[in-house]
Amino acid sequence: MAVTYNLKGTSNTNFQVGKSADGTLKAGALNATGASGSVASITGHLVPSANVTYDLGTSSLMWRDVYVGPGSLYINGKKVLEDDSGSITLSTSVDQSLHIKTHGTGQTTMQSAAGLNFTTSSTGDITFTTADGQVNFDGDVIVNAAKSISSSNSNPITFADPISVTGTSSMTNLTVTGDLTVQGSTTTIDSSTIAVTNSFTFEGTTADNFETTLTVADPTADRTVTIPNATGTIVLQDTTDTLSNKTLASPTFSGTASGSLAIANTTTDDSLLITTTEDSSTAGPVIALKRNSASPADADYIGQVKFKGENDADQEITYAKITGKILDATDGSEDGMLEYAFIKAGTQNISGRFRSDQFQLLNGTSLYVGAGGDLKFEGSTSNAFETTIAVTDPTADRTITLPDSSGTVALTSDIPGTDLVLDGSPQLGGHLESNGSNIKMADSDEIILGTDSDANIKHTGNDLVINETTRDIVIRTYADDGDVTIVSDDGSGSTADYFKADGSTGEAKLYHYGSEKVKTTSSGIQTTGTVSVNGAYTLPTSDGSASQFLQTDGSGSLSFATVPTSVVEDTTPQLGGDLDVNGNKIVSTSNGDVEIEPNGTGNTKITSTGALILPVGTTAQRPATPVVGMFRFNSSIDKFEGYNGASWVILGSTLPTGEATNYGAVTQSAISNHDYGAITDADTILIDYEDLS
Helix, strand or coil: CCCCCCCCCCCCCCCCCCCCCCCCCCCCEECCCCEECCCCCCCCCCCCCCCCCCCCCCCCCCCCCCCCCCCEEEECCEEEEEEECCEEEECCCCCCCCCCCCCCCCCCCCCCCCCCCCCCCCCCCCCCCCCCCCCCCCCCCCCCCCCCCCCCCCCCEEECCCECCCCCCCCCCEEECCCECCCCCCCCCCCCCCCCCCEEEECCCCCCCCCEEEECCCCCCCCCCCCCCCCCCCCCCCCCCCCCCCCCCCCCCCCCCCCCCCCCCCCCCCCCCCCCCCCCCCCCCCCCCCCCCCCCCCCCEEEEEEEEEECCCCCEEEEEEEEEEEEECCCCCCEEEEEEEEEECCEEEEEEEEECCCEEECCCCCCCCCCCCCEEECCCCCCCCCEEECCCCCCCCCCCCCCCCCCCCCCHHHCCCCCHHHCCCCCCCCCCCCCCCCCCCCCCCEEEECCCCCEEEEECCCCEEEEECCCCCCCCCCCCCCEEEEEEECCCCCEEEEEEEECCCCCEEEEECCEEEEEEECCEEEECCCEEECCCEEECCCCCCCCEEEEECCCCEEEEEECCCCHHHCCCCCCCCCCCCCCCCCCCCCCCCCCCCCCCCCCCCCCCCCCCCCCEECHHHCCCCCCCCCEEEECCCCEEEEECCCCEEEECCECCCCCCCCCCCCCCCCCCCCCECCCCCCCCCCCCCCCCC
16 A cells, blocks of 8 residues: 655754655555656655665666766775766776677667767777777777877787878778778878789879789799989880999899890909809709891801900900801700801911811811810720720820721721831832922832833932833823823923813823923924924915925025926026926027036036037127137037037047147137047047137
């Protein structure tokens, strides 16, 4: 049942309302079920009768609003909530902690239109802790100047969602797991190391769909890329760029480079050092020179290494070079070689070729093996046995010449003696080759030829003598168009041809000091120059005209002359045979003489069985100017007469034997007319003639 009390004010200092037994004290308007309406005003403290015993409300009957004026809220003797000069302070006593907790899905929200400050009065920390949830900031988080967000145990602070930082901020050990967007014209990161997982992206001066991404290949070890202390443009490996005056210290290159690369070095240190740290047995480092030709062919030159220097005229000279070359470009049977060239006497000279099948020394290049060196040959079987060519230490320059022949080299042990003198009857098992040396025979020592010593060749000390005792000496050449030539001194210390059997023309030629004089032809003999017969006369060197004949000048010279139509035309006619007048006469003209004059003491002889017809004429027809020896038949006196130098005398007169007749004076015109009859060889006619004038 309910008991209703109407209370009025009283003068008693203490006013107590209670109930003697357990129950509920209600204050307010009462109805059939209890008190209701406004809360009554209470003057003084509302104090429970026992400490930490009674509750203000229950879990099912709770106070809706609690209005607290300026003052504090204490919990367990500790001031927790205080209104101080317009500020409500939530606090604890000294050394007490303040926890604001929610359970389940509940959240703790602190909201202020003017701002929400979390401060400590000393060095204490403000900690936001969740078991499995997160601390959300729906507005901007501002860290005052000289303040920071840091980790209590130096571990990184993780920002899971994208964050936006405006202004200048300082962060130590910041880990961003999402995207980091920095806006503004300048972003300053004052750090010795920035760890980027993948890449940097740069928008450039124009905000568009094109960006530049700075990324890295997945490293297999710690890598460092250093930006130089210089202003310039970065060179990319996949672009074509020009490097000027760059020093590459221990660089590593990969990929393909185009153009020319010049490396300058002012010291004698290595200009280019290529190092590999790979530790297998495979070759490395490797330098590859590739000529990517679209039309490779045999004998094409490919890669080349040149060795250049200066001469004493400050000119650049290629002193040596090594060149690769294709021998055979056929697929499946390719062959190659290395060619070695050196400057030789100022001219490029190919000195050697190392081919796939042989090593060649060319253009006068010799093989030199230094002191203590040998030549070794493995042979056809690769085993522990080799053939070594060694030399005895020479005391002078020596030359061993291999012959122009195929065969097997004989050792000294294969030859009975190194000196033929040691062998009294040496025999040859093959050809004896001089190998660039001479076979020397002493004077009068013979080279004997033939089974029966039929021929020999020797030098007497002055002359070379070739002897054949049985038959002919034949000098022959089987060479097509070959010649056999005899050469001797030309009189001036040199040599000249003297005889030649010309195999190309079939001519046998004779020379005088190298000048051709006589040669045989298919029709006879042909001469060049003059032909002298026994030194008595010389034939003409050219042909005469038709119908001309040879004549001599009496001094050994023959020439062609025209055959005269009369003897008069020939002032010195000569007969090569009998003169047949053929029924004609030898007639002089203009009363000229006809003379027959033997040479020297020769006689004029007329051989015939007929008669000699003398001139016949009268006395008046005698020659006006007679000469001694003239004789004629004088038809005036019918007598033969002759002129004795003084007068004409009768010839053929008959005188009695022993008759002596004095005819007295006889004038030039007198005729002695005496007939002496037949006069024989035993007859003697003495005619005394006295000139009385």
